[in-house]
Amino acid sequence: MFARPTMYIPSILATAVCFSSVVFASCGKNVHNDLHKTFGAILPLTGPVASYGERARKGIDLAVKDLAAAGTSPITVVYEDDQDKTALAVAAFQKLVDVQKAPAILGSASSGVTMALAGVANQRKVVVLSPIASSPELTTKGGPFFFRVAPADDAQAESMAKWLLADGHKKIAVLYMATTWGQSLFDAVGRHITTGGGTIVASDSIQVGETDFRTQIEKFKQSGADAFYIATHGKEGGTFVKQARELGVTVPLYGADVWSSPEFVAVGGGATEGCKLIAPAKPSGPAFDAFSKHYQQVYNEAPDVYAANAYDATMVLAQTLAAGAKSGEAIRASLAAMKPYAGVSGPLSFDAHGDVVGRGFDRFEIKSGKVAEIPR
Numbered sequence: 443m444f445a446r447p448t449m450y451i452p453s454i455l456a457t458a459v460c461f462s463s464v465v466f467a468s469c470g471k472n473v474h475n476d477l478h479k480t481f482g483a484i485l486p487l488t489g490p491v492a493s494y495g496e497r498a499r500k501g502i503d504l505a506v507k508d509l510a511a512a513g514t515s516p517i518t519v520v521y522e523d524d525q526d527k528t529a530l531a532v533a534a535f536q537k538l539v540d541v542q543k544a545p546a547i548l549g550s551a552s553s554g555v556t557m558a559l560a561g562v563a564n565q566r567k568v569v570v571l572s573p574i575a576s577s578p579e580l581t582t583k584g585g586p587f588f589f590r591v592a593p594a595d596d597a598q599a600e601s602m603a604k605w606l607l608a609d610g611h612k613k614i615a616v617l618y619m620a621t622t623w624g625q626s627l628f629d630a631v632g633r634h635i636t637t638g639g640g641t642i643v644a645s646d647s648i649q650v651g652e653t654d655f656r657t658q659i660e661k662f663k664q665s666g667a668d669a670f671y672i673a674t675h676g677k678e679g680g681t682f683v684k685q686a687r688e689l690g691v692t693v694p695l696y697g698a699d700v701w702s703s704p705e706f707v708a709v710g711g712g713a714t715e716g717c718k719l720i721a722p723a724k725p726s727g728p729a730f731d732a733f734s735k736h737y738q739q740v741y742n743e744a745p746d747v748y749a750a751n752a753y754d755a756t757m758v759l760a761q762t763l764a765a766g767a768k769s770g771e772a773i774r775a776s777l778a779a780m781k782p783y784a785g786v787s788g789p790l791s792f793d794a795h796g797d798v799v800g801r802g803f804d805r806f807e808i809k810s811g812k813v814a815e816i817p818r
Contacts, residue, residue, distance in 0.1 A: 479763050480518040481756075482538030484549035484559060489525035490650055490675055493703050494551040494748060498573050500741055501752030502548060509760055517760055524550055526650070528558040535562050545770040546571060546759055548752065553577030554622035560588040568770040569777065571759065573751035576699070577626045581795045587774050589792050591751040592722060593801035595623070598699060599630030601803045602720045603638055606669055606696060613643045615667035617658055617682065619674050620647040627673045627698060643667050648678060655682045659689050673698040680709030687713040694718065702746070702806065702813045714808045722747045723804040724815060725787045733786035747787065754785035 483502055485495035499521065506517055520542050522534030531550055538544045546569040550556045556575035563570040564585035572590040581594055606614060614635055618628040624647065632642050644665035646658045659682070662670055670686070670693060672679055679701050686695065699721040700706075707714050724747055733753065737745040761783065762776040782789040782799075791799045805816040 479768070480520060480542050480544055481759060482535070482542060482544040482547040482549075483519050483521045484524050484531050484534045484538070484547055484555075485521065486526040486551050486555075487521065487523040489523075489527070490677060491526050491551055491700070491703070493676070493705060494574055494700075495523075497746055497749045498548070498551065498752035500737070501573070501745065501749035502756045504737060504740060504749075505753045505756035505760075509757075514760065514764075517756070517763070519548070519756070520544070524555055526550075526552050526555060528555050531555045532558055532562055535559055535566075535568075539566055539568055545569065545768065546762075546773050548573065548755055548759070550575065552621065552623060553580060553626070556580065556588075556590075557583065557622055560584045563587045563770075566770070567774075569759075569773045571755050571777070573755045574748050575623075577623045578630060579622055579626050581797055584796055586778075586796070587770065589777050589796040591755050591787065591790065591798050591801075592748070593803065594797055595627050595699075596630050598720050598803045599627055600634045601805070602671065602696065602698075603631055603634030603640070605718070605720065605805060606635065606671065607638045607640055609669070609694070611669035611694070612640045613666055613668050614640055614671055615644040615662035615665050615669075616642055616671045617645070617655070617662070617674065618647055618672075619678070620649055624673050631671060631673070648674065650675065650678070652678060653681055655685050656689065658682075659686050659691060663689070663691060667693060669694045669696060671696045672701075675700050676703035676705030677709050680706045680711075680714060683710045683717060684713040696720075699803070701808075707808060707811050707813075715811075717808045718816075719806050719808075719813075720803045721806050721813070723802050725750050727788070729784065729786045730788075750785075750787035754783070754787045754790055757785065758783050758790060 485498050486492050487495045502519055524531035548571055551574040553575045556572050559570045564587045570588050574592050575590055576592045576595045578594045578596045618624040644662050679697055683695055695717045697719040701719040702721045734745055762773045765776055767773045767776040782791040793799050806813050807816055
């Protein structure tokens with residue numbers, strides 16, 4: 443059972459969401475009940491990337507509680523578990539739109555699932571706002587009803603390539619997930635490494651849920667690679683590094699943002715020590731600090747960037763309601779024209795493709811079983 447929220451509202455919502463004509467009719471007064479809306483949230487609450495869905499859910503729930511505690515019109519969020527499966531996500535979308543009449547959906551986590559949601563969302567004119575999905579393909583294929591709070595992975599790929607080359611690695615072996623996210627990240631990393639003077643000397647793809655990587659490890663060892671780059675989910679990544687070290691791999695191991703998930707260290711154990719990864723930059727500043735303190739009081743754990751993203755995504759949807767948007771088309775127009783929102787994850791606005799503006803990635807390393815930011 444979670445603890446009851448403290449009176450966090452004045453310190454953050456007063457600055458982040460207490461808009462005299464946006465979320466509140468006036469601070470301290472309830473807005474009219476006709477602003478009540480039900481949104482949907484389609485997230486992987488079970489399955490291989492459940493930790494991402496769970497952290498997003500906590501951020502969404504906290505935003506809903508904070509809006510209610512601040513005296514705003516109540517917002518209901520109905521959850522559906524996509525288990526990181528496209529078919530389940532699409533079925534959940536149809537249910538939320540047809541039964542709950544949701545004009546906007548928060549979700550999902552993986553880019554492939556989110557791509558499928560964006561497809562049906564554009565057909566039904568319902569907004570999909572993702573706090574996590576990052577594939578560059580969503581920039582060009584997401585369509586006008588797709589928005590996201592996480593930065594696109596081409597920036598991650600460029601940052602990783604520059605890091606590998608700066609560390610003196612010219613011959614890179616790459617293992618990647620055979621998903622929209624994994625393929626696009628592999629393509630982008632390879633392009634940036636080649637442009638920078640390096641070479642991809644070996645590569646292979648894997649399926650979600652694979653547990654034996656000895657064949658790929660031996661292939662990479664024989665390739666003469668001086669570093670491995672592994673773009674996999676946390677469980678698969680943890681298993682890979684554990685098996686790699688058991689098979690005598692001594693070259694540095696670099697990973698994608700999903701290695702920041704708890705599953706990576708939980709599965710890989712001590713073998714993950716020293717592994718390097720690129721992940722979305724951690725929010726900073728007074729708003730995030732206050733949010734972090736509040737989040738820890740409620741959930742007894744520190745928030746990550748995705749929890750903060752999900753919190754802000756919920757808040758900007760509330761902002762569109764208070765501005766009078768009630769349909770998917772009106773919410774889309776409101777988000778597209780939105781001035782930078784002072785969120786706990788940082789200033790938030792969207793470009794013409796629905797991509798978040800101004801968000802980037804930082805370097806991290808596993809130290810003593812934790813993901814530690816590397817100072818620049």
